[in-house]
Amino acid sequence: MGCWAKLKSSGWAYPTTVLSVYGFLANCRVAEPFLTPYLIGPNKNISEEVVTNYLFPIWTYSYLAFLFPVFLLTDFLKYKPVIVVQGLFLVSNYILLSFAPGLPAMTFLQVSKIPVL
Incomplete structure (x- = not known):
């Protein structure tokens, strides 16, 4: 102590x-390695081609687009509010992943993975 x-x-x-x-x-x-089988499986029933060619590139490019503004916002707000917002987004991601049906919800899920640290 x-x-x-x-x-x-x-x-x-x-x-x-x-x-x-x-x-x-x-x-x-910990759920990241199981994301593709879950999206392809009977729960979400999205084809593998759509997952690899449509959903995952959205995550990459949205992460790139949000990186610089979130970096500036984090320096301006001194981390605490941004960490709380990231925590809320992480919780909402798992709720969307579990309960939201369809491709538009999964597209929003990929965009809402904002970078903070």
Whole structure:
């Protein structure tokens, strides 16, 4: 426990450690390897061609489009509100993935994976 008190009293080490741990845990998406079989399977019933040629490129290009504005917004708002928004988006992603039917919902799901850290 003395380690955390010493780390908290330093000016830059504590926020850096907390942000690094959060960034690591936010990017540990355990469902990611199972996403394609789930979308192709009987639950969502989207063809493999549509998933690989339509949905996944949307994720890549939307991530690229949001990267710079979110980076500027994160520096302007000092991380805390942006981290809360990212947490809400991560929860909404799993809710959409579980309950929303159809290709438009999956398209929105791919766009709403915003980068923060």
